[in-house]
Structure formats: C-alpha cells, structure tokens
Amino acid sequence: MHRYIRGQYMDEEIGRPRLVVQTNSIAETDKEMPGIRKNEKISYRTVGPFFIIQLVKPGNLNALEGEDYIYLGELLELADKDPHVYFTVLQSSGRFFSSGADFKGIAKAQGDSSIEYASETSKWLSNFVARNVYVTDAFIKHSKVLICCLNGPAIGMSAALVALCDIVYSMNDKVYLLYPFANLGLVTEGGTTVSLPLKFGVNTAYEHLMFNKPFKYDTLCESGFISKNFNMPSASSEEFNTTVLEELGRKVEGLYLPSCLGMKKLLQSNHIDSLNKINSMEVNESLKYWVDGEPLRRFSQLGSKQRKHRL
Numbered sequence: 001m002h003r004y005i006r007g008q009y010m011d012e013e014i015g016r017p018r019l020v021v022q023t024n025s026i027a028e029t030d031k032e033m034p035g036i037r038k039n040e041k042i043s044y045r046t047v048g049p050f051f052i053i054q055l056v057k058p059g060n061l062n063a064l065e066g067e068d069y070i071y072l073g074e075l076l077e078l079a080d081k082d083p084h085v086y087f088t089v090l091q092s093s094g095r096f097f098s099s100g101a102d103f104k105g106i107a108k109a110q111g112d113s114s115i116e117y118a119s120e121t122s123k124w125l126s127n128f129v130a131r132n133v134y135v136t137d138a139f140i141k142h143s144k145v146l147i148c149c150l151n152g153p154a155i156g157m158s159a160a161l162v163a164l165c166d167i168v169y170s171m172n173d174k175v176y177l178l179y180p181f182a183n184l185g186l187v188t189e190g191g192t193t194v195s196l197p198l199k200f201g202v203n204t205a206y207e208h209l210m211f212n213k214p215f216k217y218d219t220l221c222e223s224g225f226i227s228k229n230f231n232m233p234s235a236s237s238e239e240f241n242t243t244v245l246e247e248l249g250r251k252v253e254g255l256y257l258p259s260c261l262g263m264k265k266l267l268q269s270n271h272i273d274s275l276n277k278i279n280s281m282e283v284n285e286s287l288k289y290w291v292d293g294e295p296l297r298r299f300s301q302l303g304s305k306q307r308k309h310r311l
C-alpha cells in the first residue's frame with residue numbers, strides 16, 4: 001500500500017519509506033476506517049494525501065438532516081487525526097452540490113415526541129444550536145487544507161460550509177450559492193456573518209443576504225471565491241470529481257506537504273478568532289427564531305411547494 005509520508009509516496013509493505021514512481025493515477029487506499037458509523041448519504045475514502053468526503057444522495061439534491069451535518073463534522077475530525085492526510089476534499093453527486101437542510105428532517109424534529117423536552121428552548125438547543133455549532137466549529141478549526149468541488153449549486157447551511165473551504169473548484173458556470181435565511185425566517189449561520197463579507201466584500205454580502213439573492217458564477221469568479229472553473233458543461237459529476245482528483249494528484253507531486261499544513265495554520269490564524277466568536281453569536285441569535293416558530297412555518301411551505309426561492 002502506498003501512502004504519502006512527509007511529502008512523498010512511501011511503500012508500507014516493506015516497512016520503511018521508499019519513494020514510489022507515480023504515473024498520473026493516484027494510489028487509492030479506499031479502506032474502511034474504524035471508529036465511525038456509516039451514513040447512506042455521505043461516503044468517505046482516502047486517496048494518497050486526500051481524504052475525500054462525497055455527498056451521495058442526488059435524489060433530494062443532497063439535502064442533509066441534522067445527523068448528516070454531525071456526521072460531516074465527525075468525518076472532518078477523522079481527517080484531522082490521520083497523519084497521512086493533508087487535504088480534505090468535498091465532492092458531491094448529481095445536479096446540486098447540496099440543497100441544504102432537509103425540510104423533512106426539520107419537520108421530524110418539530111414533531112419529535114420520543115423525547116420530552118422541558119421547553120421549546122430546550123428542544124431547539126438540541127435540534128439546532130448544538131448541531132449547528134458543532135459542524136461549523138469542525139470546519140472552522142479543520143487543520144487540513146479544505147477543497148470543495150462544486151458540481152452544482154449549494155444552498156443554506158451547506159453553502160455556509162462551502163464558504164468555509166480554503167479552495168473551491170467549479171464544474172461549470174451554472175453553479176451558484178444561495179443563503180436564503182431572510183426567506184426562511186432565519187439569520188446568518190455557519191459563520192456566514194464573517195465568511196461572506198470576507199470573501200465577497202461587506203456591501204455585496206449585505207445585498208445578497210438581505211434580498212435573498214444568489215451569488216452567481218460571475219460574482220463567485222470576480223471575487224476569487226472560485227479558484228478554477230473546470231468548464232465541463234456536459235460532463236457528469238463523477239467525471240468532474242475524477243478530473244479534479246487527477247489534477248490535484250499532479251499538483252502535489254514533489255511538494256513537501258507539511259509546508260502546506262504549516263501555511264494553512266498561519267492563514268487560518270487571520271480569521272479564526274472572529275469565526276469562533278460569530279459561531280456562538282449566530283446560533284444564540286437564531287434560537288429565538290426557532291422558538292418563535294417562523295422557520296418551521298416557512299420550511300413547511302417549502303416542503304409543500306407553497307414557497308419558492310427566487311433564483
């Protein structure tokens with residue numbers, strides 16, 4: 001089995017480091033990792049120095065429930081702990097990267113009678129605050145370089161996590177990010193109070209957040225949010241994912257990978273304090289809205305197609 005150790009491919013079978021001559025294909029370990037449960041909507045594997053997380057439920061546009069977001073956070077922790085991993089790569093499937101929080105999951109949390117909560121505050125602390133703060137924190141503090149492969153649009157909480165990635169590649173010019181908090185009776189979450197002004201400028205962030213306006217491809221490019229458009233308009237998401245991974249394999253050849261992690265730590269230090277602070281402020285502000293019930297009413301309208309986002 002070949003592994004990246006200290007910036008080189010090594011042969012673990014002979015029990016000592018040996019440089020392996022690589023072609024364009026990357027050695028793939030694709031093994032199950034211990035200590036983590038399975039999730040049918042999210043898969044993961046390691047390929048050389050890359051820890052790959054893939055959303056695999058295109059049928060509902062990769063919408064995620066609270067437990068799925070927690071799982072994402074747990075996978076990030078797994079990648080953090082693996083000394084052979086230098087890059088965490090987020091991929092998806094189908095026509096959307098992710099349509100955000102699953103409205104069926106929200107309805108489930110609302111009607112959950114299996115647990116007797118002391119109050120609405122207690123209920124939404126469990127179902128919203130704890131989950132949201134956990135996954136956002138996992139992205140904020142992640143020590144490996146976070147790369148997002150945007151095969152399509154991302155919405156809501158999922159789009160917030162995309163905005164916490166270090167490098168974003170797009171499959172084509174149809175991608176967009178939508179933060180529909182004003183349409184759903186919510187406030188900024190997932191660090192977007194900081195990440196969006198940082199990445200797009202304060203006034204552009206205001207305009208898109210206040211009026212529920214998607215960040216379309218042109219804005220994503222002009223701002224430098226997307227590092228490269230792979231321009232594969234008629235390809236499948238799988239073809240895009242494979243192409244990105246092959247290109248990444250070539251990009252890291254010859255690099256001293258610990259340097260990448262050292263630079264990540266330094267670059268991260270620019271904004272980590274304000275992101276940590278806002279993570280807590282966002283969920284505490286949001287809690288009032290959940291307790292009041294407006295997001296539930298609006299999510300329910302989304303589910304029954306009485307409410308739509310303007311795109």
Ligand SMILES: CCCCCCC/C=C/C(=O)SCCNC(=O)CCNC(=O)[C@H](O)C(C)(C)COP(=O)(O)OP(=O)(O)OC[C@H]1O[C@@H](n2cnc3c(N)ncnc32)[C@H](O)[C@@H]1OP(=O)(O)O
Binds near residue numbers: 060065104128
């Ligand atoms: C960590 C804590 C978790 C809690 C976080 C709570 C805070 C919330 C954060 C958010 O993420 S807010 C954003 C929520 N998401 C949305 O508002 C998007 C809702 N979806 C849409 O507006 C539209 O589906 C679309 C994305 C604009 C695509 O429209 P299109 O017409 O192209 O496709 P559809 O026919 O509508 O969808 C296809 C299929 O997918 C299902 N689906 C889409 N989005 C969701 C979703 N968010 N949850 C569950 N299911 C979703 C949709 O119902 C369709 O299914 P079928 O009807 O064909 O079975």
